[in-house]
């Protein structure tokens with residue numbers, strides 16, 4: 001999750017820009033850079049690693065005599081933290097990017113989906129590229145359209161781009177202007193006294209100004225020290241209200257949400273979009289060439305073994321359905337802390353997948369090492385670059401959820417599930433187990449997930465809050481589901497016990513009659529995952545059994561099944577329709593919210609539950 005800061009005003013801005021980047025560090029990044037315009041020339045500095053490396057690179061430029069950055073009084077500039085998506089983690093791939101003459105500099109967040117075709121066109125016209133990134137295309141496109149008006153050139157470039165992104169551009173001939181464009185990724189304006197900021201999030205400029213203006217999707221904004229002009233992509237002017245942000249420093253870090261957990265629940269559409277988009281380059285193709293698995297290796301996989309702990313284990317359980325259904329490869333699941341001690345039978349025709357958001361969980365790492373020693377190819381799915389898991393694995397698939405501060409995993413879970421969906425589809429496609437039009441159908445559904453996750457949060461939030469109010473003083477929660485709904489229940493129950501401390505259990509609904517039914521009476525809330533699936537009928541019968549014991553059924557259904565589910569439940573929540581295998585990524589959202597609101601009503605610290613700490617990466 002990259003970060004953008006831009007400034008135009010009356011003060012020297014280099015340090016303001018770096019201070020702004022510091023406030024965006026929590027999003028995670030692997031390189032950073034800035035460009036400053038002064039005396040008719042733009043100078044850039046970029047560095048791999050953290051902001052202290054960028055600062056050191058700026059200082060080095062002084063020794064090299066590049067006065068513009070080291071000693072600058074520049075009052076306009078752009079800065080960026082990059083999390084590698086297209087192209088490796090190198091200085092050349094760090095932002096800002098420019099055209100060959102260095103006249104246009106840009107910083108971009110998100111992904112330009114049609115970058116390959118645009119790059120081919122631009123190369124045919126004689127453009128030369130200096131990075132492997134999709135972002136650099138935008139600088140060249142602006143240059144191609146530039147006829148003296150930066151806003152017009154940005155508008156023309158914007159019209160050619162597909163994907164989800166936000167970018168800001170600066171041109172050497174316009175020392176008092178920055179132009180930004182927003183398409184799905186956030187961009188916000190900070191209005192100061194004789195100065196204006198443009199950033200991907202408010203904390204980047206909150207120390208300098210609390211006056212903000214929002215930019216909506218599909219809008220282009222031109223800012224100067226004393227001006228803000230918002231237009232649509234078609235060039236129509238838009239009036240925009242000014243808002244005053246009342247957050248204190250702590251709230252600012254939380255993006256205005258009361259807790260990190262709530263902020264991270266709301267970041268899930270972005271996190272999933274970042275994880276999937278550039279790996280779906282065509283309407284009917286998944287690209288996971290980053291795994292560096294040859295066609296022979298993929299064809300030779302006889303079995304997949306997934307090892308993980310806690311929430312990551314639940315992501316694996318969801319992934320098992322996707323891999324087995326689409327790729328027809330048998331998948332075994334193991335809790336990593338058990339796997340390592342049972343002398344497992346594993347060898348060279350196994351692909352062993354370790355799922356760990358932190359990349360540092362000791363049991364998962366040990367299980368991965370054991371499998372590798374026995375000859376298996378080990379793939380790590382992780383959120384943290386440079387973590388131990390990335391060093392111990394043969395292949396790595398990164399989720400791109402950004403740093404998760406709340407101890408309870410939320411956005412890392414949905415990103416892991418999204419990553420395994422990609423893997424399942426890629427394996428199916430590579431082994432020829434799935435028809436091209438089915439791949440296209442599923443890719444369209446995958447691409448719609450970020451929007452549907454956002455809709456799920458919006459549609460269920462208030463309703464879940466009311467449900468939490470009726471049950472937060474309960475002594476026990478039971479979660480029941482079958483098939484693809486079972487991992488959702490396991491995850492819902494884990495979240496509930498982890499942050500609300502209310503004992504909670506999850507069961508395969510068919511197991512109810514074998515004992516757990518004894519737990520039920522009229523005081524027990526029973527959460528049933530009854531989303532679209534091949535076993536929905538059976539789940540409905542289980543719900544009837546529960547109600548016959550007087551317990552309250554809280555059902556999670558799929559939109560369109562309101563009548564059927566509503567009749568069988570005391571309270572019901574509905575998530576958008578999608579392919580049944582993809583339903584868990586939506587169904588889990590109300591369960592995250594239910595645990596969250598229950599804990600809040602009990603006045604508990606959801607970000608730091610007792611006895612628990614987030615695993616952090618040791619450098």
Ligand code: F6R
Nearest residue numbers: 310311312356357358361408409
């Ligand atoms: C639950 C939670 C934990 C982690 C588990 C594994 O909300 O966060 O259950 O999922 O400790 O951690 P990672 O994924 O870092 O290996």
